[in-house]
Amino acid sequence: MALRYIWFDQDDTLYDYSSAMHRAMQPVLALIEREYPHVAARYTPKSLSAKRRRICDALDAEGMDFARARDLAFEMILRDAGVHDEALPEVLTETYYAQLRREIAPFARTKRCLRELGARFTLGVLSNGRSLLPHLGLEESFEHRLYTAEIGLRKPDPEFFKHAMERVGAAPEECLMVGDNPEHDVIGALEVGWHAVWLRCEHRPWPEGAPRHPHAIDCIGDLPEAVRTIIRAA
Ligand SMILES: [Mg+2]
Known part of the structure; x- marks a missing residue:
């Protein structure tokens, strides 16, 4: 799929x-x-x-x-x-x-990345916090917005990812998660069968001993290219 x-x-x-x-x-x-x-x-x-x-x-x-x-x-x-x-x-x-x-302000390339990917994919937010999007002018970019504060589930609980799939009627392989937190965003998503891209962040190094994740980017603007790589490999 x-x-x-x-x-x-x-x-x-x-x-x-x-x-x-x-x-x-x-x-x-x-x-x-x-x-x-x-x-x-x-x-x-x-x-x-x-x-x-x-x-x-x-x-x-x-x-x-x-x-x-x-x-x-x-x-x-x-x-x-x-x-x-x-x-x-x-x-x-x-x-x-x-x-x-x-x-807070979006990264320099966030809006462009969302525009580019939003033209081809349905975009959603899966966050352990609460929405700050209205302060960033990004709310319209996301058709689906799932927050721990509203749903009571948190990453990396597989139920949170399953809740997202049920919300949109998706199969695991139709979903990709991107985030800076190795455990919550990347490992959590991979464990339920999603694709995942890790956005490297100096505050959250990749955990020692965990197998290296092949799809890592240094800037959100590099996400469209990482997505193309994943699609080519699938
Ligand atoms: Mg984060």
Whole structure:
């Protein structure tokens, strides 16, 4: 069967989420500094962002709901420094996301890639987060948008991929997943029989010991060529 559906991860696949996260941490750190300068002194925006991501990833791995993990992360960071503040974590979370929405922008070649592939394939989003697409002007590019926050399933759970297939009535070999996370996006998709393209990202190296994946790209703009290669090989 021919390839018909291309599913995209969101963060660090359609836009540079990691850099936007670091920049969004600047006003957060300023707020912490105002209340607790000794805590702020421990971090740069980048190191605070990295710590928050580690906490969220760990909570995610434990199966915690994304929204709850998001709210808990700053609370844990403050508690780590001996600060028990009931109100500040929520303010930090709100400040962070408001700034993040201002900071994120599609990669330079994202829109062109979506236009090119959208002319031949049905495009969808399969994300463990929630939609940021309206802030990026990308919502119209995707006919199908599946989010953990709405569906209650998360990559790499095979049920999430199966849910996507049922939604569109597709067979596994008609689907391709592209994403930056080796376990969630690539290995998860391959395990249910999908095609997969890995978008290399410095934050998420390929896991040691896992067999190397042949379809890796360094830029989302290289995806159409990778798709052509996969179709030729099928
Ligand atoms: Mg991602």
